Structures are given as C-alpha cells and as structure tokens.
Amino acid sequence: MRGGIAMAFFKRELFMRELGPIERFENALKEKLAARQKLAERLSVAESELAEKRTAAERLAVAGAANARLDRAEAAMRAVEDRTKTMRAELLEFDEQVASAERALADAKAQRDRDALADQIEAMAAAIERAAPGFDGGATALVEAVTKSAMSIPEATRFSSNVDAVRREVLAAADLICWELRSAAVRTRAGNANLASIALSEAEQPPSAEIDRQLIYTLHPLLWREGDEVRKVPAFALVGLPKALLPVALQHQHVDHLNARRVQTLMHLHGSAGLNGEPEHDDPQLVDLDALLAEETPSAQADVA
Template sequence: MAFFKRELGPIERFEVALKDKLAARQKLAERLSVAESELAEKRAAAERLAVAGADNSRLDRAEASMRAVEDRAKTLRAELVEFDDQVASAERALADAKAQRDRDAIADQIEAMAAAIERAAPGFEAGAAALVEAVTKSSLSIPEATRFSTSVDAVRSEVRAAADLICWELRSAAVRTRAGNANLASPVPSLSEQPSSAETERQLMYTLHPLRWYEDGKVRKVPAFTLVGLPKALLPVALQHQHVDHLNARRVQTLMHLHGSAGNGEPQDDDPQLVDLDALLAEETQSAQADVA
C-alpha cells in the first residue's frame, strides 16, 4: 500500500525552514561556546608557562595551540553571524507568507461580497420590474401611480449601474489587497458618511469636474470623478453644462474604470476647474428671466 505525504503549504515550508535554521544555529553556537572555553584554557596555560619561565619551544607550542583554537573560534563566530542573517531572512519570509495569507483571506471575502451582490441584483431587478409592470400594464391611468412607476424605473437603472460599479471596485480592491497595495485601515468615506440634509432630495450622480455649492449654510465641495448625492435642485444645471452624468452613462463607466469613484480629495478654492453650481444656477435663472422680459 502506497502512502503519500501531504504537500506542505507556503507557511509550513517557511516554518520548517526557520526551524531548521534555528536548530543549525543552536548547534553552531554550542560549538562556538566549546571553542571559546578551550581558547580560555589555552590562554591560561600559555600565561602560566610564560610566568613560570618555560623554555621557548614549550612557549611556541602553547602559542601555536592557542592560535589554532583562536582561528577556529573566529571562523565559528563568522559562521554564526552568517546564520543570524539567514535566520532573520527566514523570519522575514515567514512573516511575509503569513501577511500574504491574511491578505488572501481578506481578498476572498471581498470577492465573495461582490459575488453576493451579483447574485442579489437580479432579484432586485425583478422586484422593481414587477412594481413598474403593476402600473404600466393596468388599463387605468392614475398620475400618482405613474409617478411612482417612473421613480421606481429610475431607481432600478441607478441600482443596476451602482451594482456594476461596486462589483468592479470590489474586485479591483481584492486584486490590490492580494498584491499588498490596499489600505483598508483608512477607507474613503462612503456616500452614507457624506453630510446630507433629510429635507433635501438627492440623486446619485458621477462628477465630471470638481463642484461646489451651499447646503444647510455650509459649503459642500466634491472632487471630480466621484459619486455624490447631488441635490435635485442643482441637477438640471449640472447636467446641462456636463459637470455630472448618470451612473449608467457610457462615458461614466469608462471614467470609473480609469479613475474609480472616490475622487482625489476635496478640491481647493483656487482650483481653476472648480465649478460653483449655485453661481451657475443663478446665471441660468437671470438669463431665463431676461429672455422672458
């Protein structure tokens, strides 16, 4: 009957290598200890002979014996230093392997999250479609129901695009995590963490330029190439001047792949590309009033 040994994993191999290095170092250290003890004895013997006035031949033999042991001890010390370097290298390799194992575990969880979202998305799509059909297939035409159906259909499109985006971002994060390039300890604030007003109606949009506007008495600033819940009052002018676009827009999908959706920090007030949406809206309003007049 044949017996097969289980193949060791990376961490186990590094642990075995480190254990072997430590064992070899211990043996070398013991040999060095013996050599140093012998050297001390040889020195003491040579000193006694010299003090006692021994003849030159005996002193020569004592010194030669002492130098031989001294050379052996010196060689062992050098080997021990080399072993210390090898042990340190093995410890680093083991630490790196454990870190990679931890990164792989986190990346697996991230990929599992993306897969779970992909599995759940069709259910949401089907539920939203059923709500829309409940209104559109009816022979009655009720304004409130029509508005509801339109809103649900718009949300369905946004969720579909957002699901595609987050799955792509999660898988990108998993790749970076495996490579050790992710910084999960300080994630970018999510949309839910962005300041918002309960009374303000918003729509999730993707910014094409850095934007600024006033909200609840405070200045809001967001960078280009980021997701933002934009107040609907500012949405028409922002869309008209192509400062934002919908998540399902083709160019947005391309820009998300190029730049992601977290932006690059809050824009500075002196940024020449910073767009003041309030000022832009005021200009549009004045222009419209002038046309009417």
C-alpha cells in the first residue's frame, strides 16, 4: 500500500516537473480555488448550524428552561461558533493564497510574452547577420568590376568609391544594430523595456522620398528646416540628414559617419534613439544647421573671389 502511494506521489511530482511555469501556476490556482470552494461550503453549513443553535438557546432562555439545559445549549452554540471562526480565518488565508497564485500566474504569462518578444528581436538580429555577408559580397563584386579592369574611367572610379563607402557604412550599421537588438532582447526578458508600444521617435521617422539624405549619427542636438517643417533631433541619434547640410555638419563635428570608431563607442553607450527626447527650442546646445550653412556660404564665395 505504501509503495503504491509513494509511486503515485513520484508520478505526480514528475508530471509537475514536466509542466511549464504557466501550467504549474494554473494547476496550483485551480487547486487553491477548489479547496477554497470546499471550505466556503463547509462554512456555510456551519453558519446555518450556528443560527439554529442560537435560535434554540434563545427559545430555551425565553421559556425559562433549567440552568442545565441552558448550559448545554450555550456550550453547543459556542462549539459551533468557535468552529465557524476558525473556518472564517482559514477562508481569509485561502483568499490570500488565491491572490498570490493569481499574481504568480500573471507574472508567468507576462514573462512568457516578454520571452516571445525577445526571441523575435534576437531572430531579427540573426537574420541581419546572415544577410550582411551577401550584401558585402555583392558590393565587393561591384567594386572589383571596376578596380580589376584594365581600363580606368573617372565615372566608373567614382561609382566604385561610392559603392565601397556605402558598403563599409552599411556593414558598420549592421554590426551596431545587431548589438542594439540583442541588448534590447536582454532588457525585454528582464522586463526593463516597454516594447509593447514601440514607436519611432522623431529622429527615426522615415525620411521623405523627395529629399536626398545620408544616414548619419548626431554628436550634438541639431535643428534644420524642410519647407514649413522644423526638424529637431537630439544628440546621439541615428538620423537621415539632408545631404545639402552634411558637409557643414561634418566640418564642425556635429555629426559623424556610422563606421567611425567614436560613433561605435557612443552607440554602445547611448544607443541610437538620442538623449532626453526632442530638444527644446531654447536649448543652448541646439545647433541650427541652416544658419551654420548660411554663415559658411559667404565665406566660401569670398574664397573663390
């Protein structure tokens, strides 16, 4: 008999170990709710019995029953009353245990959702890493088609140089974004990132197609105008800067290319979303690139003259 009980207990423990956290918490919650329901039913019966005992004791007292009968009635009533109080206290404990089990189940479900989201982020990083060599090979083949040719044509040489620059920049950006994605996955698993409502910041909005842009990393908060719109981006952000503003921004070291060594360090330290959101218009560190370009243009014209 004992061997059968021990075997049943062992099988139950083995079954519980094979279940995932959510299933274990769900089973524990079901057991707590079932036990609470049984106790609540017992308490209801005891309260009904207590009401009957009180009514009987009241009738005996009103009828002037002998002291012995009153003592017995009171003793029976107190016994049921004590049992009822005990069950009420147990019911309160069950309520606390049920609430604790519900919280544990909710936490387990939230962790499952975070893990699933983190897995998707890591899968994205892995897909980028798998695709990068193909891009590198294709770009390298384009460059070699020009550099390995016996003929030298300026247009082809410029094309080759531009492709090689883009190749280096894209590969550097791929390394950085993979690092950021994996960091985000770690934060997501730990519950330190709110990725359920991820939205692109102002600095990361897709650039309009009619403006020729260069993907660049900001070193200071910047401001420029695109028609009637004023664009403001924080420091340490990945942005599509209009190419017309790129030379002056690079010259004054307000931005730098993604494959620059210091940019890789800053990306690891601050990421690519910028610090403290969009800068205020009166921020003393805010650099007006349009004004800076206007200052540089007369100087360049004077040099030509």
